[in-house]
Amino acid sequence: MPNPDALPPRRRGNRRALGLVLLIALVPPMALWNLTVGSSQIAPDVWFEALMHPDGSREHIVLLDVRLPRMLAGLLVGAQLAVAGAIMQAVTANPLASPGLLGINAGAAFAVVLALAFTSIDASGSLVWFAFGGAGVAALCVYALGSIGRGGATPLKLALAGAVLTAFLTSATTSLLLLNQGTLDNLRLWAAGSLTGRSLSTVAELAPYGLAGLACALVAARPIMTLSLGGDLASTVGQNVVRWRLLAGLLVVVLAGSAVALAGPVGFVGLVVPHAARLLVGADYRWIMGYSAPLGALLVLLADTGIRWLAGIDLPVGITMALIGSPVFIALARRRSGMMR
């Protein structure tokens, strides 16, 4: 394949657009596959039947009440976390930034467990605000911890601050679960990051936040690209760096927070997908963000479906992602550790 940067700009743009269309076109077949694989195989044609004329048969109920929300949750969570990761990597100029590693997922998850353990709130539409709050506080803490000292927020310091905060939040979450056995049994699946057990109404309640976040991210792609030049350079070209950093942070909080409220803390999507997108389109963050959304959705659906199809067991997607993602992360760390000081 010819080096994409060597092509004239117009043709490069066309190729990238074509690639994006192809990726988006891949999503529906993947979604359909996700719907058909499970404890009982259901043929695609039953699907259309169920969607058009639901007749209350067991198959139709399984499809509409179990598999459809699960698939939609996968789509949303994948796209949201991947785009959130891309934004974070752009804004912090940090190849390790992602909602999982920097403790934002853990913050959102802790806030949700806190709400479930100590309040009587259990509607997703209300819980999501706890997730936003937790994600926001965690993001602020990690950034503050990581930017102390010489050299500001270097990738290494941010990653360490994230690891420290995650350790703390995990320990706090465990304390809550230990004190309250009922919560433990209900939440251990969710706390590992899982798509199962969501109802269609939960998805419908949370989807608007995620979709709004994705739309805003697309609109804000250009200023975020400018932020990726680094603070000094971005302000020299006339950008209000403080305002856009805050907005970008807010976007990350909304995207990651609502994803956690939907599926628990799913790690590594936000780390791996933007890197894959960068391999495909180069360093332009507008395209990286565009590619990240369908790629993230595809990856989560693939992880969720593939393990059921291959092994026949139903693993929480958060665990599958961590098992796929940590070797990728280690490989990344081995290759590029020199530039992360």
Place this chain on the structure above:
Amino acid sequence: MNRGLTLLVLLVVIVATLSLSWGDRGLAPQDIFAALQGDPIAAIILGTVRAPRIATALLVGACLGVAGAITQAVMRNPLAEPGLLGINGGASLGVALLVIGAEGAVGHLMPLAGFTGAALSATAIYVLAWRGGTSSIRLILVGIGIGAATGAVTSLLTVLGDIRDVQRALAWMAGSIYNADWTRLRWLAMWSLPALAITWCLARDLDLSAFDDDVSGALGLPLQAMRAVLTALCTLLAGAAVAAAGPISFVGLLAPQLVRGLSSRHAIRLPAAAVCGALLLASADLVGRLVQLPAGLLTPLIGVPFIGLLLWRRRND
């Protein structure tokens, strides 16, 4: 004698005395003397319950403090802690595998499983970070990666396992010193006291390890060999601690941080970190008895605000 160190020792004595006297049946200091002179009831309470417990807390805390000081020197980062070497993640995985995977009563094997898991995962991190030599940054990053992987497998086990087993595993993973007795303490001491002594003999090499590779190499430090030895010592200390008390986080991070100001020499820093770690864990255990929570859950709650404060004070360096 360093004044800070003296103060720390004094504090440890106070906390230890408080720990000895406080409990379901309060013992005044004179009761402790009575026990020493042979009062049977006081002697039973002290000898079988409280004394081994406080001794374990002190020794585990000291191990963690010293292991933390080693990690921070070898990884050249004030936020590094033994947990980054995979100690806690590996130990948790080992215990989860044992409790959830094996049949029957396996409680007595838990320390062994914890230590094995910790040692294996520290080795894996060291091997994976090797690329014609190790570097501090690679060790940290690979450590984070391995931590995520072991965590994923552990949570897989907690999802699939029987809820009662899961709860036992989680209770162990919280980290506590409830089950301390003389036998376990003897094991812990056998492992850790020689390791503590060897580490102190290497204080000067630790001083140099905190410099960058070229400086320490040019001054004659056999870098790779020393890093391997220090990593092994750290694994031994933190692994022994985890085997005795479960994964206890933040003591290894906080203790060396708190005593940094005393001296830049590890000959002083190491004992200070040990005493400070002992103080932290003994206090966490004491507070934990008051509020009915295991010490391992309290150390992060105390630790994190402390770390924030420390780093904030040092923000302009």
Place this chain on the structure above:
Amino acid sequence: MIEPTSPVLLQAHDVTIGYQGRNVVNRLSIGIERGRFTALLGPNGCGKSTLLRALAGLLAPKSGAISLEGQPIAQLSRKQLARRLSFLPQIPRAPDDITVRDLVEQGRYPHRRPLAPWSAADRAACTEALELTHMVALAERPLAALSGGQRQRAWLAMTLAQSADILLLDEPTTYLDMAHQLELLALLRRLVDERGKTILAVLHDINQAGQFADKLALLSDGAITSIGPPADVITTETIRTVFHVDGMVLVNPMAPCPLFLPRTALASIDAADDDTMRS
């Protein structure tokens, strides 16, 4: 005055040095003479630092041998080598909170046996190093609180406390203003003349090098293009080929060495820069 040649102390013979698949220095030989101040010069990315690290035993050559008084340095232990040869990297790093005195005392590491107490010789070496670098007044200050120039002098003091006969210095004048540069070079000169030290230093200013050093070695593309006394090395031709700079060589009215006056960079500098970018 100095004799024209002196026995070779540190010798690199036919060495090839590189990092993972890429060779930076190719089949190079150089002999560092005892009791001389040799300056190593060359354009960016020509392999100066790499050569220095290899001579300090920090980077094993892929082929060829480096020997200290005829003995291959690979046969010496790190401590044995460090007692005879010291090296100061370009950007040395230390823990943030270390004081100057603690830093300088680290220089005694190779001389101390495990658990041996601090000896009179150790104390004397540190005091002398602090005095030579004018750091006595700043000895108790933390390194992080010093200016760039003071920090550089603190590091040099640590290197001197090592009491090695050979000093390898990678761009010791980088962070210094002009006065401190001259002061440091004069100090190096004195160490050679009065203490019989052997110094190899990477320098950037060819005229300063000519003024203070006994010998200049020009390195380009990983090979020695020219080596000898300043008067032999500083010529318009050698500077044009090594640095891609056109200019004139004048008689220095203040010192018995030539003075190079640059006029313009030659076109081929872009090509050279491209090479470094790609690598």
